[in-house]
Amino acid sequence: MRKMCVFCGHRPVDKNKEHVIPQWLIRETGRTKSPIIDSPDKKIGFMAFTMPACTACNERYSKFESAAQLVMQKVLGGVSVNATEINTLLDWFDKVRVGLWLAGAYLNPEKYDFQPKISIDTRVGKLDRALIVEKIDMPATDKGILIEGLDSPIFVYSPSVFQMLINNYSFTSASCENLVSNKLGFPIITDVTLVSGGRTSGKLQAGREKVTHPVIKDFAPSDNQIILYQPIFSQFKNNPVCKTKYVQKYSLDYDAGVGGIFYQRGANSPVVYMSGDDKIRLNPRPYPDDDQELDKIHKRMYNLQISVNNMPMRFCTGDAVVDAQLAFLRKCKSDVVADYVKNKFNGR
Numbered sequence: 392m393r394k395m396c397v398f399c400g401h402r403p404v405d406k407n408k409e410h411v412i413p414q415w416l417i418r419e420t421g422r423t424k425s426p427i428i429d430s431p432d433k434k435i436g437f438m439a440f441t442m443p444a445c446t447a448c449n450e451r452y453s454k455f456e457s458a459a460q461l462v463m464q465k466v467l468g469g470v471s472v473n474a475t476e477i478n479t480l481l482d483w484f485d486k487v488r489v490g491l492w493l494a495g496a497y498l499n500p501e502k503y504d505f506q507p508k509i510s511i512d513t514r515v516g517k518l519d520r521a522l523i524v525e526k527i528d529m530p531a532t533d534k535g536i537l538i539e540g541l542d543s544p545i546f547v548y549s550p551s552v553f554q555m556l557i558n559n560y561s562f563t564s565a566s567c568e569n570l571v572s573n574k575l576g577f578p579i580i581t582d583v584t585l586v587s588g589g590r591t592s593g594k595l596q597a598g599r600e601k602v603t604h605p606v607i608k609d610f611a612p613s614d615n616q617i618i619l620y621q622p623i624f625s626q627f628k629n630n631p632v633c634k635t636k637y638v639q640k641y642s643l644d645y646d647a648g649v650g651g652i653f654y655q656r657g658a659n660s661p662v663v664y665m666s667g668d669d670k671i672r673l674n675p676r677p678y679p680d681d682d683q684e685l686d687k688i689h690k691r692m693y694n695l696q697i698s699v700n701n702m703p704m705r706f707c708t709g710d711a712v713v714d715a716q717l718a719f720l721r722k723c724k725s726d727v728v729a730d731y732v733k734n735k736f737n738g739r
């Protein structure tokens with residue numbers, strides 16, 4: 392992989408370093424539970440885990456990091472947050488997820504046998520997203536950061552779902568096209584066609600203008616989760632299908648194509664839209680502090696990786712054989728991950 396700035400994707404100008412896991416967060420957690428990379432031939436601690444970046448790009452993002460830090464401090468401290476703050480939190484998880492993916496490609500060129508075409512700039516806040524918040528009932532002194540999901544065969548090819556445990560909170564961050572738009576009643580893209588250079592294009596379809604369950608296909612929320620959902624339509628905001636009262640009413644920034652924040656507490660609660668003055672505390676009912684529960688938290692994240700990978704992207708290359716092959720490849724990756732998870736947890 393050639394040297395690229397983690398933010399803009401170009402050769403770094405006036406080279407600088409970006410901490411993939413920000414220093415403020417490492418300080419916030421007091422210590423880290425484990426080195427971020429701990430393999431026989433490579434050991435990297437959290438503080439030394441950096442990626443190349445332009446000085447200007449780094450500065451461009453430093454204000455954003457300060458804003459994200461304030462929101463995260465509120466969340467971890469049990470203080471309620473509004474929709475704009477949650478939007479910042481979701482942007483931050485996009486940034487970390489893509490940063491970790493790029494770092495993976497940079498450090499393991501043998502595993503990531505391709506040149507990444509995305510960067511933090513091209514991916515933060517650009518596609519639908521969700522954040523699952525869970526809590527573990529453990530002593531306040533037991534602090535740290537634990538990251539799960541980066542080694543799975545699905546994540547290597549698409550940085551869509553990962554999990555980060557911060558102190559006694561677990562955050563599962565997910566993002567892809569059409570992740571939540573369909574069920575939240577927003578316009579969606581269908582009939583994805585492969586065009587030159589591996590790029591895709593598709594047809595836009597008007598939304599159903601109502602919320603239906605489950606919001607994420609094949610993903611059943613558990614009672615101990617708070618889930619945040621946000622549709623993003625910035626890529627096609629000027630299309631007539633977006634010019635509806637529904638889309639306007641349920642958007643956080645309609646002109647920018649940023650949908651509103653919706654949340655759901657547990658399995659049987661309704662999906663609620665957060666309007667201007669609404670605030671919520673992200674305080675899910677905690678799970679007991681034991682290894683079995685931790686395994687379950689991780690496994691749910693892997694299941695979500697598989698669900699997202701299996702999402703009905705209707706390929707439409709005009710060639711039925713190619714379409715069937717593409718669908719088959721996605722299915723294979725899901726099977727490989729199911730095996731990977733089985734091995735990882737030793738059948739637990």
Ligand SMILES: [Zn+2]
Pocket residue numbers: 396397398399400401403404444445448
């Ligand atoms: Zn740059």
